[in-house]
Amino acid sequence: MAESARAQLLARLRAQETETEPEEIAHALAALGHAQAARAPHPDVHTAFLANILANQGTVELARDRGAAVQAIGRYLYQRFRTHKLVAGNDPRLAAMPWRDGGVLPRFGVAEAGDAAALSYAKLGVAETGAIVTFTGRANPGRNNLLPEDHLVLVNREDVVSTLEEAWVRIRQDTQAGSWPRGIQFIAGPSSTADVEAQLVLGAHGPRRWHVILVGDTPTSAVDAARESLATAPF
Amino acid sequence: MKLASDNFLQEASAALNAPEKVARRNLLGQFLPLARDSAASKYGDFDALRAHMKRVRRHTSEHLSHYLQQFEEAAVQHGNQVHFVADAEQLNSKVLSICQAHSARRVAKGKSMVTEETGLNELLLKAGLEVLETDLGEYIIQQAGETPSHIVGPAFHKSLAEIRQLFLDKHKLGERGLETASEVVEEARGILREQFLAADVGIIGANALVAEHGTSMLVTNEGNGDLCANLPPVLIVCTTFERLLPRAEDAMALQRLLVRSATGQPQTCYTSFYSGPRREDDPDGPLETHIILLDNKRSDILASDYREILDCIRCGACLNHCPIYIGVGGHPYGWVYPGPMGSVLTPLLTSLEQAHALPNACTSCGRCAEVCPANIPLPDLLRDLRQDESVQRIKPARWRHGLRLHAWLLRHPALYQRFTGWAMRLLGWLGKRRGAFRRMPFASGWTGQRDFPAPEGGGTFMGQYAARRRRGVRRG
Ligand code: SF4
Numbered sequence: 001m002a003e004s005a006r007a008q009l010l011a012r013l014r015a016q017e018t019e020t021e022p023e024e025i026a027h028a029l030a031a032l033g034h035a036q037a038a039r040a041p042h043p044d045v046h047t048a049f050l051a052n053i054l055a056n057q058g059t060v061e062l063a064r065d066r067g068a069a070v071q072a073i074g075r076y077l078y079q080r081f082r083t084h085k086l087v088a089g090n091d092p093r094l095a096a097m098p099w100r101d102g103g104v105l106p107r108f109g110v111a112e113a114g115d116a117a118a119l120s121y122a123k124l125g126v127a128e129t130g131a132i133v134t135f136t137g138r139a140n141p142g143r144n145n146l147l148p149e150d151h152l153v154l155v156n157r158e159d160v161v162s163t164l165e166e167a168w169v170r171i172r173q174d175t176q177a178g179s180w181p182r183g184i185q186f187i188a189g190p191s192s193t194a195d196v197e198a199q200l201v202l203g204a205h206g207p208r209r210w211h212v213i214l215v216g217d218t219p220t221s222a223v224d225a226a227r228e229s230l231a232t233a234p235f
Numbered sequence: 236m237k238l239a240s241d242n243f244l245q246e247a248s249a250a251l252n253a254p255e256k257v258a259r260r261n262l263l264g265q266f267l268p269l270a271r272d273s274a275a276s277k278y279g280d281f282d283a284l285r286a287h288m289k290r291v292r293r294h295t296s297e298h299l300s301h302y303l304q305q306f307e308e309a310a311v312q313h314g315n316q317v318h319f320v321a322d323a324e325q326l327n328s329k330v331l332s333i334c335q336a337h338s339a340r341r342v343a344k345g346k347s348m349v350t351e352e353t354g355l356n357e358l359l360l361k362a363g364l365e366v367l368e369t370d371l372g373e374y375i376i377q378q379a380g381e382t383p384s385h386i387v388g389p390a391f392h393k394s395l396a397e398i399r400q401l402f403l404d405k406h407k408l409g410e411r412g413l414e415t416a417s418e419v420v421e422e423a424r425g426i427l428r429e430q431f432l433a434a435d436v437g438i439i440g441a442n443a444l445v446a447e448h449g450t451s452m453l454v455t456n457e458g459n460g461d462l463c464a465n466l467p468p469v470l471i472v473c474t475t476f477e478r479l480l481p482r483a484e485d486a487m488a489l490q491r492l493l494v495r496s497a498t499g500q501p502q503t504c505y506t507s508f509y510s511g512p513r514r515e516d517d518p519d520g521p522l523e524t525h526i527i528l529l530d531n532k533r534s535d536i537l538a539s540d541y542r543e544i545l546d547c548i549r550c551g552a553c554l555n556h557c558p559i560y561i562g563v564g565g566h567p568y569g570w571v572y573p574g575p576m577g578s579v580l581t582p583l584l585t586s587l588e589q590a591h592a593l594p595n596a597c598t599s600c601g602r603c604a605e606v607c608p609a610n611i612p613l614p615d616l617l618r619d620l621r622q623d624e625s626v627q628r629i630k631p632a633r634w635r636h637g638l639r640l641h642a643w644l645l646r647h648p649a650l651y652q653r654f655t656g657w658a659m660r661l662l663g664w665l666g667k668r669r670g671a672f673r674r675m676p677f678a679s680g681w682t683g684q685r686d687f688p689a690p691e692g693g694g695t696f697m698g699q700y701a702a703r704r705r706r707g708v709r710r711g
């Protein structure tokens with residue numbers, strides 16, 4: 001039955017099409033080019049990234065290096081949950097961080113139902129939409145993005161690209177060596193819903209808060225500039 | 236889902252007589268277009284984006300068999316089982332047989348209009364499975380035993396007070412306030428969380444299928460679809476072949492159009508590309524994944540003059556901008572897809588005979604086509620369906636004769652002008668005292684809500700135009 005539905009569909013489609021060589025199709029496709037990215041809220045790519053995260057109801061913080069990132073995470077956990085505990089994937093970059101210095105006690109593995117906070121080390125940040133990109137796998141189990149109350153994300157300054165198209169150039173490079181990951185997730189904000197009288201409520205099914213820490217030498221004024229660019233946005 | 240479109244007129248009148256609901260719809264009809272306009276102008280040249288997507292769609296549909304095979308090959312390589320099904324029944328029984336093969340008891344569903352179309356839940360429930368809708372809007376209407384009224388916000392027709400009462404009745408959780416939207420969402424979150432963790436099978440839809448990678452793109456804000464795709468041991472993606480796009484970048488372009496047109500966001504909280512079951516050393520994710528590709532008359536539509544409706548990306552903008560949809564809401568349309576896109580799709584996916592009222596639910600104002608991110612000429616398609624309705628003699632004889640008379644009059648301008656001139660003079664004379672009519676024969680639909688203004692004299696537009704020209708010519 002299934003096979004015949006397949007054959008039937010393909011036959012019907014082919015009856016509508018003019019036969020074309022795959023190379024020709026590829027050529028025609030390439031000629032279509034790509035779409036334009038959205039207008040950026042700020043000319044500086046990192047400021048634009050921060051501005052869009054804020055617009056997405058996320059919170060942002062800057063950390064000069066991984067040591068400073070650990071400190072920031074420790075402060076965040078204490079302020080939000082009076083805890084030092086955190087779940088994180090088996091990402092070698094995360095394993096190598098000076099956790100003890102910040103008084104943080106990470107558990108490396110998969111998030112469970114009761115976990116308050118999870119940490120991901122993003123593959124990429126996308127300035128155009130204020131999104132971060134993670135691949136599911138040992139380094140970042142899919143559940144870690146979804147189950148905890150708060151989702152904390154580290155992004156390296158040099159991993160922030162300006163457009164969604166650039167993000168895919170990087171994703172293709174990153175997946176060339178290994179096998180294709182089960183899931184590639186663009187995350188842009190805490191989970192939200194507007195299903196009750198079209199009112200925005202954060203924390204629908206996934207994280208209630210989403211905190212992005214940009215790691216690297218970013219001038220502290222960038223956060224203020226990001227806030228300002230939102231306040232003065234033309235619309 | 237059962238088709239009830241032939242009751243459109245009665246249901247629409249009933250809907251217009253519920254002032255509270257009318258007022259809420261009017262608010263949505265103002266708020267949602269504003270959100271869309273603001274997002275579209277913040278983007279930059281939104282029309283260029285629409286035109287780009289249209290070209291990509293044209294290309295894709297011209298080589299659909301190629302891209303379908305490319306997708307299938309890549310998806311199978313990732314470890315998916317890909318199934319082709321011709322109609323609703325085949326899809327439903329395929330899903331059921333997968334569930335049964337795993338002795339599944341609980342199914343968690345993300346939002347999927349395709350499975351609304353096939354009436355999947357009904358079959359699964361009959362077979363003794365527990366089926367839970369996890370999108371908050373879908374969950375609300377499932378609990379209420381209702382059908383979606385909007386393709387993006389299925390429960391937009393319900394007020395907070397109604398949802399509160401529903402939850403108080405359905406969730407036995409004792410005394411509680413439940414007075415704000417946040418509290419309502421919080422309660423649903425708690426209940427659904429347990430269900431996600433206990434589900435044996437997850438079912439989701441797809442916003443796009445990427446041929447080059449064999450992945451499906453899922454766009455959500457709540458994250459419920461992602462929980463369905465990540466937690467249960469078996470995942471089933473129910474979708475249709477016209478979601479295919481060649482490249483990941485094309486899916487991103489679609490996503491740019493979709494979220495701005497639907498909610499006015501630049502990107503939803505979650506945009507995920509799923510490729511298959513968990514990899515060898517993955518610590519989580521489904522162990523088995525299925526992709527079911529439904530035809531259900533879409534290949535017929537592709538071969539017809541209505542093929543452009545297959546470009547629809549289900550953003551809901553045409554609903555939000557349609558005076559008829561905002562006036563009467565989604566339920567009178569009587570099936571899964573309401574508003575302009577539904578008025579085109581429903582007759583094509585079911586039958587024009589049963590759904591012929593829908594293409595007539597159109598004022599030809601053109602707002603839907605103005606905002607449709609897929610550049611679908613919705614008013615033209617609706618007009619063509621009305622034409623088919625007339626040619627196939629589905630339209631009631633009284634209407635057909637009336638239209639024929641009208642057409643004949645239009646082809647005889649002198650007679651038309653004389654006739655409308657008389658009618659005007661008569662109405663002007665009859666309504667001289669009040670300046671308006673409270674009631675009029677054949678027009679109670681109009682006068683039920685407002686008065687009909689009486690013509691003020693001075694003749695018809697054409698009459699006045701001709702008179703002015705004569706005067707002008709004399710003066711010149
Ligand atoms: S027809 Fe156009 S506007 Fe309407 S839902 Fe589809 S894509 Fe959106």
